[in-house]
Amino acid sequence: MTRVYNFSAGPAALPEAVLEQAQQEMLDWHGSGMSVMEMSHRGKEFMSIAEQAEADLRSLMVIPDNYKVLFLQGGASSQFAMIPMNLVGRTGRADYFRTGSWSKKAITEGKRFGDVKVTVDSEVDGKFTSVPAADGFTVSDDAAYVHYTPNETIEGVEFPYVPDTGSVPLVADMSSTILSRPIDVAKFGLIYAGAQKNIGPAGLTIVIVRDDLVGKPIGGTPTMFNYATMADAGSMYNTPPTYGWYLAGLVFKWLQDKGGLSGMAEINERKATTLYAAIDNSGFYQNPVDPVCRSWMNVPFTLANPDLDGEFLRQAGEAGLKTLKGHRSVGGMRASIYNAMPEAGVQTLVDFMAEFERTRA
Amino acid sequence: MTRVYNFSAGPAALPEAVLEQAQQEMLDWHGSGMSVMEMSHRGKEFMSIAEQAEADLRSLMVIPDNYKVLFLQGGASSQFAMIPMNLVGRTGRADYFRTGSWSKKAITEGKRFGDVKVTVDSEVDGKFTSVPAADGFTVSDDAAYVHYTPNETIEGVEFPYVPDTGSVPLVADMSSTILSRPIDVAKFGLIYAGAQKNIGPAGLTIVIVRDDLVGKPIGGTPTMFNYATMADAGSMYNTPPTYGWYLAGLVFKWLQDKGGLSGMAEINERKATTLYAAIDNSGFYQNPVDPVCRSWMNVPFTLANPDLDGEFLRQAGEAGLKTLKGHRSVGGMRASIYNAMPEAGVQTLVDFMAEFERTRA
Numbered sequence A, B: 001m002t003r004v005y006n007f008s009a010g011p012a013a014l015p016e017a018v019l020e021q022a023q024q025e026m027l028d029w030h031g032s033g034m035s036v037m038e039m040s041h042r043g044k045e046f047m048s049i050a051e052q053a054e055a056d057l058r059s060l061m062v063i064p065d066n067y068k069v070l071f072l073q074g075g076a077s078s079q080f081a082m083i084p085m086n087l088v089g090r091t092g093r094a095d096y097f098r099t100g101s102w103s104k105k106a107i108t109e110g111k112r113f114g115d116v117k118v119t120v121d122s123e124v125d126g127k128f129t130s131v132p133a134a135d136g137f138t139v140s141d142d143a144a145y146v147h148y149t150p151n152e153t154i155e156g157v158e159f160p161y162v163p164d165t166g167s168v169p170l171v172a173d174m175s176s177t178i179l180s181r182p183i184d185v186a187k188f189g190l191i192y193a194g195a196q197k198n199i200g201p202a203g204l205t206i207v208i209v210r211d212d213l214v215g216k217p218i219g220g221t222p223t224m225f226n227y228a229t230m231a232d233a234g235s236m237y238n239t240p241p242t243y244g245w246y247l248a249g250l251v252f253k254w255l256q257d258k259g260g261l262s263g264m265a266e267i268n269e270r271k272a273t274t275l276y277a278a279i280d281n282s283g284f285y286q287n288p289v290d291p292v293c294r295s296w297m298n299v300p301f302t303l304a305n306p307d308l309d310g311e312f313l314r315q316a317g318e319a320g321l322k323t324l325k326g327h328r329s330v331g332g333m334r335a336s337i338y339n340a341m342p343e344a345g346v347q348t349l350v351d352f353m354a355e356f357e358r359t360r361a
Helices: A016-024 A044-061 A075-090 A101-110 A227-232 A242-257 A260-280 A306-318 A343-360 B016-024 B044-061 B075-090 B101-110 B227-232 B242-257 B260-280 B306-318 B343-360
Strands: A067-072 A093-098 A115-121 A146-148 A170-173 A190-194 A205-210 A298-303 A333-336 B067-072 B093-098 B115-121 B146-148 B170-173 B190-194 B205-210 B298-303 B333-336
Touching (some): A093 A101, A242 B242, A306 A343, B075 B101, B075 B205, B101 B146, B260 B343
Parallel strands (some): A093 A115, A093 A146, A146 A170, B146 B170
Antiparallel strands (some): A067 A205
16 A cells, blocks of 8 residues: 555545544444444444544634534535524624635625625735735624635635734634644634544534524524534534544544644644745746745645646656646646645655756756 | 444444445555545546446436436435425425424424425324325325425334325435335435435435426525535535545445345345334334334334333343434334344344343343
C-alpha cells in the first residue's frame, strides 16, 4: 500500500493515524463485538463516543457554556437556509459580506428568507482576491445578524481578523478553517462547518450556536431545520450521522496529541509560509491573493504557461501528489493543506514544483 | 475478536463481509492511495463508486427509467417535510395512513405544510397491531398524494399488500423494509428510506421518485429540500455523504451475491417464520400483532412476567445477543432481523429464548 499526498479541497485527506484506528476498530469497537456504525445511537456505547467527542471539541475550541454544539447533517449548504430561518426573524433583515464563491451562495439562499443587505463586496473585475480592512465596513442597525465566510475555499482568501459587529451576532461559515488555529468563540453568535475539510468525513456538519439565538424560527421552518429541535435533543431528535461523529472524535483526539489548536496553528503557518514562499520566489508560479489575506488552508496558484497545466498535473500525480487541479470556476491549481496534510507533503510539493519549473519553464 | 448478534432497530447490523471489505480498503481504495472518505466527490474514483451503487440499486429493485434515485442526507425525518414541500402543491391536500409511531410523526410534520386528511387510523386502545384490509380505505379525490408506512419499525406491523391509490401518487416510508423483498416500484410515486436499517450507515437517505413529481416545490422550500436541486445535480449539488454512499454500494453487491431481493425474501421469510413460531409455540412469549401483518423485519415480543425483562436482557447479552430491549414507547423486547442478521443469529436467539423459558418461566 502506498498512500498519496491528497490536496483535495474537500472531502479532504484525514490523518493517517485516525484512519488506522478506524480500520482497527471497524468490526469490533472496544470489545463491543460491533462496528460503531452498527450501534444504536441511544445505546451507552455510542452515547459515550458522542459525549466524548463534544467534550473534546469544547476543550479544543474553548467553547463557552452558553453555546450549544450540534452534530447535524446536510452540509454548509443546508445552513445557508437554516441560519436565516432561525435567526432572521428578530428584524427580518441581515448583513452579508460578499468575498468569494461560498459567501455568494450563502447570500443567494439568505435572500429567500429575509431582507439581505450586502455590506461588503470585494469582487473586482470578476475576481475575489482581498477582504476589507478591519474598519472597512458598517453594520446595519436593524441587522438580525452579520454573515461572513472567514476562509473562501475556492479563492484562497482568508480574513486575518474577526470582524467587530458590536452587539449584532456574527455568523461564520468556517467549513475550511475551523480547527486550523485558535479563535475566540465568544466573538461569534454562530459558527458552522461541514466536516469534510478539517473535521471528518462528509455528511456531518457542526454548528456552534449561542443559546439566545436558538428557538425563534420563522414560519414554515421544517422541524429538522429548527436548531431548537436539535439543541433540545442533544442532536438526536432523529438518528445522527453516527460514524462521522465517531471519526470527528478521533480527529479531535489527534488534534490534542498535536498540541491542540495553538500547536496546529504553528504547523499550519509553517506549511503555508513554505508554499507561498515557493510560489513567490519562483518566476513561474503565481498566487493572485493580497498577501495580508492569503489562506492558510487553500492555496490557488497558476503556471506562467497554462498550456503546461495538464503536464503539471500528470507529473504531480505520478509523484504521488493528487487532486491539485484548481476549481473549475478559477482554473490553474489549488493545494488544500488542511490540518491532516503533513509538513512532508507540502515539502514534497514545493520540491516537485521547483523541479517542474527547472525542467519545463 | 468476537462479533455479537446485534438486533438493533437502527443503526443496525451490517453484513460482516461488507465491514471486512471496508476495513481492508480503509486507507487505500483500489490502489488509489486514499480512503474513500478522502476522495473528492467530483473525482473519477468516487464518481465510479457512486454510479455503480446507483446502477446496482436500480438493478436490484428493477427501478424504471422514469424514476430518479437520490442519495441524500437528513434521514426519513427530513423527508417528513420534504415530501409535502415538494408534492402537496398540486392540490394543497394529502391523505395519510396512521398505523404506528413513524406514520404519526410523518402526519404531524405533513400538517405543517398542507391539509392532511387521516384516511386510515388503526389505533385501538392506544395500540397499533393491525392494518386495514386492501379495500378498507378510500382515496380523496383532491389528494396530491397518499402517504403510508409499509413497515412500522416500533410496532412491528407490516402491510401485506401495496395499497391501490389509483391515479393518486403513493408515497412510502420504507426505511425498515426496503430491500427485504421484491416490490413493484411502478406502483409508487415516491419511496424513501433512511439507510441505517437495511442499506448502510446512518447519515444516508435514499429517495426514489417518479420524474413528474419533481420540480413543483411550495414557496419557502429551502434549496437543499427541493428534489429538483438534487435530481438535476445527480445528488451532488453539494458534497454528498460519500462514505455512506460507498458502503451502500458494498451492501448492494452483497445482496446480489445473496440472490438479489427474491433470494433475500426467502431468507427473511424463513427467519421471521422461525422467530414467530418460537413465540407462538411458547406459553411464555407473546407478540401482539395480527398475524396477517406481522413484520418480517421487526419482531416485538413480551415476556409473560415482565419482572424478568431485565434478567432476560442480561442473560441474552452474555450469550452475545445484543440490543433486544423494546422501544421505550412499547416496552418488552424487540428483535430487528434485517437483511444483515444471519439465520444463525435468529436460531441462536430462539434457542436462547427456549432455554430461558425452561429455566425461568
